[in-house]
Amino acid sequence: MEFSCGFVYVPPAVSQKNGQQSNVINRSALLPPVNRMRPRSPPPPPPTNSAEAKSPKPLRPLLKVIEQLEKIKDVKKPVKSIVFYENEEFHNKPEASPTPPRRTALLPPHMKPSSTRHSPPYSQPFDSSSTNSQAFTYDLPKDEPDSNSSLWDPNYSYTTPEGTGGEVKPPTDTNNGSTKALVPPLPPRPSFMKSMPLYLVLLPTSQSSPSSPQKTDSPLIPSPKADKSPLSGNPNVLLVSLGKLLSEERGQITQGEPTSCSQCGSVLDSGHKNVKDCYFCGSWEPHSPLTGHRDGLFSLCPDEKPLGAADPLLLLCIDISGSMSITAEVSEGENVVHKSRLQIVQEAVMQCVQRLSEQQPGMRVGLITFSYQVTMHGNEIFTSHSLSNAELIDSNFLKEAAASFPTPPPLSQTREYLQKQVMGLSEGGTTALGPAALLSIAIASRQPGSKVIICTDGKANTELGNLEVEDLDACTLLSSTIFYQKLGLYAANQGVTVSVLSIEGTDCRLDELGRLADRTGGTVVIASPNKLHSEFEHIIENRTIATHCTVTLLLPQSLLMRGEREAGHKVTREVGNVDPDTEITFQFGASEQNTEVLAPASGSHVSIQLQIRYRQRRGRTMLRVITADREVTDDSSAALSSLSLAIVQLNSSQASAALAVRGRFLDARREGELQRKLIERAIEHNSSAEDHQTYQEWVKTMEPIYNNIHNFTRRKSVVSDTQSLTDAGAALLYAMKHSNRKSISQKNEHKL
Secondary structure: OOOOOOOOOOHHHHHHOOOOOOOOOOOOOOOHHHHHHOOOOOOOOOOOOOOHHHHOOHHHHHHHHHHHHHHOOOOOOOOOOOOOOOHHHHOOOOOOOOOOOOEEEEEHHOOOOOOOOOOOOOOOOOOOOOOOEEEEEEOOOOOOOOOOOOOOOOOOOOOOHHHHOOOOOEEEEEOOOOOOEEOOOOOOOOOOOOOOOOOOOOOOOOOOOOOOOOOOOOOOOOOOOOOOOOOOOOOOOOEHHHHHHOOOOOOOOOOOOOEEOOOOEEOOOOOOOOOOOOOOOOOOOOOOOOOOOEEEEEEEOOOOOOOOOOOOOOEEEEEEEHHHHHHEEEEOOOOOEEEEHHHHHHHHHHHHHHHHHHHHEEEEEEEEOOOOOEEEEEEEOOEEEEOOOHOOOOHHHHHHHHHOOOOOHHHHHHHHHHHHHHOOOOOOOOOOOOHHHHHHHHHHHOOOOOEEEHHHHHHHOOOOOOOOOOOHHHHHHHHHHHHHHHHHHHHHOOOOEEEEEEEEEOOHHHHHHHHHHHHHHHOEEEOOOHHHHHHHHOOOOOOOOEEEEEEEEEOOOOEEOOOOOOOEEEEEEEEEEEOOOOEEEEEEEOOOOOOOOOOOOOOOEEEEEEEEEEEEEOOOEEEEEEEEEEEEEEEHHHHOOOOOOHHHHHHHHHHHHHHHOOOOHHHHHHHHHHHHHHHHHHHHHHHHHHHHHHHHHHHHHHHHHHHHOOEEOOOOOOOOOOEEOOHHHHHHHHHHHHOOHHHHHHHHHHOO
16 A cells, blocks of 8 residues: 555644644743843832732732741841842942953954954864954943853753754863853754844855865754644545555465454454454554554465356447447548448457457357347357347346356357357347346356446436436436446446446436446446447456455544545445556545544554455455554645655545535535645645646646536436436546546546
8 A cells, every 4th residue: 555645644733622732932042041131121129018018919929928937937037129030130230340341243254354353252163273254342231241251051951943953052161271151153043033134154264175174064054844834635645556456476375364353353463362452443552553564465265165267258238229320420541431330339349359369269258239128149059049028127037047048158169150140230129228237247247357348329218227217207217226226236246347338429328327337346438439449448458356355444543534434443445346457545634623532643653554355366255454654743844745646636536536426516626626735735845847747637637527517417307406417427537436547647648
């Protein structure tokens, strides 16, 4: 798993609201010590008579304490004047000398006086014989103390703000055996003293000589200042490249179930003897989180027998209804000809079959067509079989018919017969898409990892899965929506991937059919006649490497998931089928509401655990567990410097599209805008031209959600206030929801 940010970012406001320690601005070393600071004017002497009753309230308790002490001692003494400030004795002492003291200052070279007397004010680290600075004396104001006339407080120290400084004590001059303190070097100017002038350091000329050692670390160079302003978006994004993780070859595999927490299901280390000692669910309060990075692979059912080595099935479900006779313009070299939609599909299928027979002769390809009836095409070994009328209404009957139909032989045996079946198709009748989809999925379910490609140009208009009623019959439309949702769940449970391929210029209600592809990990594509063949090949080549995939993410209770239906510190997402390019993302962060659980403090560490449960193509059930340790920060600059824009952009595309396909268009736009502000601030902070170019391309991809979502929605329903997506909107948003970094980069290259 990959994190978009090098830290777990917690906004400073959340940390302070939850009772975390806030930054305390320490006293600057540019100011005099506390015991040498004097007020602008001394306060009046303390009252000694009846005016005491009229003294300010803060003085009364102090006077009463003194009187009680005097009574206890039984010694009646005149009340001594109270010291109200530390430098009172200095103001009350007589003038020490009519001649005010003199002190030395540095002048830059361009302000040299006529005399050339050298009197360096520092005995270290400069040499008096090699400095270019000039001595200049001036009179101190009357009664002004000399900062070098008394010893510094040895216990005095300072800390510069934001942790940029350290404890400083003045050096002493040991040339004459004296312990007289010298003025320390000037520390970095604090951020809250913007009006202080910059100081000029006059370096000696001998420092440029090769024989003179050069000092590289200067105390006058401040370290980078932390940025405590909160970020607009959320940099806490986790990327899980499922295709990469599940296809990696690993040597050591642990047999059997791992030790898990009985409450939250987190996988514990082998050293935990008590399953209740869980860091994630909080049943045990550890002094420190799990540390390091652990990666383990478990075979959950070692005794289960793997499936046979047969290749997965490919079922081509082709529409041959009357609308497939409509012609379209197709380019053939320099010429433009008119062909029917069915002819375009036939040519695309023929090319795919020919290529598959050369590259994967062991693949088993089946053909199912639908119009007013559904036909399961056979071969030389068994004959074709058609279903119609009442047989297309009963789902259980369709599954039984699919189970009785023989499995297609390898393509090396059936290629010629299959091509004859394809070229002999003719269009006519209605569109029984629902029954044909159910029949195809039932046949493909015999071998996990199989694929079904539905190619159509119109809406399903038979009783089962009818999508043509739209606003005329809300009950029928609702039942059809439920039908396709259940069909997608059935396909995912059987390890079947369903893709929907429509022809440009048609209306197929892809917002409903897209539920099949969305639930099974398939694609929803609108192809032009010239690109239909390439789209077929792309779907076929994208093989399935794992099925029944479930991803669980566990956070400590001080963190919560964002954008998930489960808003706690644990989330489980049903992925289904996984191909080599499958990537999913999660958002998490500290709770911004008042909760009993405190947010993690900046500088601390938290552990995050990822669990991937899946089934290999051969049928073996596996579990991969990855636990990572991350540092917490509330420094916005640190988060921005380590931010991966590619991961943040991918998450924003997936999250916004997932909201939009559910009809939550305003939430989708709000989510995209927040992450866009975060990306813009990161680009400004890092000043990267490459990131800026990537950002511009990503903004074009997100344009439909930002500004033009109305162009991808249908008119409001007559019987409800909801809006559905057009075919173009459904294809776009489903593609964004299942996008990955590879598909985004290819799309941008295609635009260029």
